[in-house]
Amino acid sequence: xxxxxxxVDGPLDxxxxxxxxxxxGDVRHxxxxxxxxxxxxPGDERARWVTGENRTALLILISGRFxxxxxxxxxxxxxxxxxxxxGEGVDHSWRAEEESVVLTVRWPSVPGHKVT
Numbered sequence: 001x002x003x004x005x006x007x008v009d010g011p012l013d014x015x016x017x018x019x020x021x022x023x024x025g026d027v028r029h030x031x032x033x034x035x036x037x038x039x040x041x042p043g044d045e046r047a048r049w050v051t052g053e054n055r056t057a058l059l060i061l062i063s064g065r066f067x068x069x070x071x072x073x074x075x076x077x078x079x080x081x082x083x084x085x086x087g088e089g090v091d092h093s094w095r096a097e098e099e100s101v102v103l104t105v106r107w108p109s110v111p112g113h114k115v116t
Contacts, residue, residue, distance in 0.1 A: 002027050006037035015039065020109040036104040040066070040096035049093045056087045057106045064100025069093040077102070 009017060016022075019034030034055075049069075059068060061077035068075045068084050070092050075084045086092060 007039070010037040010039060015104075019106075020111060031109050032107060034104075034106040034109040036102075036106075038100070038102040038104060040064070040100045040102070042096055042098050044100075045095040046093045049091050051091045052112075053086075053090055053092065054088055054110060054112075055106045055108060056085070057092070057104060058085045059083060059094075060103045060105075062101035062103060064102075065097040066100040066102050067095045067097055069095070 004017075006017060013021065015036040015038045017035045017037055018028045018030055020029070020031050022028040022030075059066075059077070060083040061080060063080060066077045068077065068086075070084075070086055070090060076097075077084065
């Protein structure tokens with residue numbers, strides 16, 4: 001069992017609360033799914049596009065205004081609960097237009113997309 005707070009635990013691992021990157025034996029370790037609690041200041045953006053995507057993703061706006069860039073489409077999440085889902089093979093990027101909190105769920109949980 002693990003009990004925590006996403007606002008406290010998230011920043012310790014880039015916002016990621018659950019996924020393959022947590023130590024084996026930790027209940028938060030999963031190769032099936034990743035969950036991120038993203039806290040973003042206005043103007044925060046992904047350093048570069050994710051390409052060669054091999055996961056499906058769901059991104060839900062908790063608060064703020066958040067833009068997800070997909071090939072040929074820009075999606076603005078502006079109301080609490082707005083969400084976007086994209087599948088395997090779809091590249092993406094993002095930008096926080098206002099201070100934003102987003103919840104991202106990706107599956108499966110696989111290495112290879114971390115910006116260093």
